[in-house]
Amino acid sequence: MTQAGNKMRYLDRCFRAALILVILIGSTLYSPATDPAVQVQLDIKKAEPRAVESLTERGILRDYRFAWTSMAQALEFNTLDPLEGPFAGEARQSLRDTVVSQQRSGLSQRYAGQQHRLEAVFYAPEGDVMELHDTAEYQLQFVEGNKVLSEEHIVQHFVVLMTPGADRWVIRQLQAVPQF
């Protein structure tokens, strides 16, 4: 073996290791379920008539964060797939309509720095529906093609209806309101 050959092999190994590292970091960053950009706090103290169980609390936190991550992806990249899991009923239909309208008009929306203060206000006696109030804060860009038309710092109130699905809580209604 020549010295040049060893050096080449060493460089090749370094390149492969770096490539694997880049792929690993990339997959972590783009995994919607672990998007650090969406922060959700949940307060369950006011939920009635049924108290929210701790397992349910964790499920709501996880699934609500995932839903907003998915919604942001769908509205930024104008794709319907992210809406299929976390949304159901009217919420899903409304978001699908928005995405289709955006595709038609060449428009999109970009969400950044999402912070959600979520409060459970109603939890049905049999646990089959929960209403939550979300005070959401984020940067929102309205985009045409690659041109940012407007960028807003939004503080928005949402009334949210969530129901338990087969393996997660899904959003059935996501309706912005001026105040609670």
Added chain:
Amino acid sequence: MPRLGLASTVLCLLGVCAAQDIRVPNSAVAGEEASISTTGNGKATLYLFGPGIARKADVDLSEEIRLKSNDLHGAGEYFAVICSGECHSASFYVAAAKPLSLTFLLHPSRVPVTQSDAVSGVAIPFDQYRNLVLAPETVNFQMTSGSASLFSRPVRTKDGIAWFRTSSGKSAGAVQVLASLNDLSARRALQQVASDPCNLRITGQRTSSGIMVQTEPVHDCTGNPVPDGTIVTFTATAGNEKSTVDAPIKQDVARAQIVASGPAVISAASGVVMGNELRVGER
């Protein structure tokens, strides 16, 4: 102000028109027309983003911009971005229209009689575009068995939801539960079944092959016959030996044949309810 107007006119003639100020609707309702106006003039592009919609249109800033009823089906916040050279934006809210449908969740579908707080229902009004109606409305909940009213209560919606909880009635059978709001109604059926047996009593007699035991007709504490198929467990103790037989209730009565030649003490139980003890002598 006139100087501003003159400046904007001059700028506009040079091809740079601007929307100075955007006036959006104060109170819009889903499915109704609304309008946006600006203090600017000249041509511009309107971008409208809202629930279920994202569209652009060429507009004349000197004219009122009409938003069609189709544009405003979803309740929620809308953003109007008007661009002519530079972009300005404003937002407004659209409220749900009047209720046109009622979602009614009732639990359970089958309930034993006289159980406290065993029945609950949740009603949620929606408008014709399936927006949640958040304005307070009164939902009437009614529970009837045949022509008898078991429960009736008006409940005001809070954040778009009305709910109730009540005890089940005394008689087994089908119960209708109705949630109504103005002309809207949603009906659900609930089956009330007998509760646990009450005063479980057994009788028995010796036969050539052992002891034949049977219950008296099994009823719950309000007199409803316990359903066929409910298991009654007979236990016979003869000396140190103990044997059990499970028998289903058939036409109100459960029967069992117990093999025992000597004296025996026989008891019966169904669920958590114990019956009387029966002493049968030697053959």
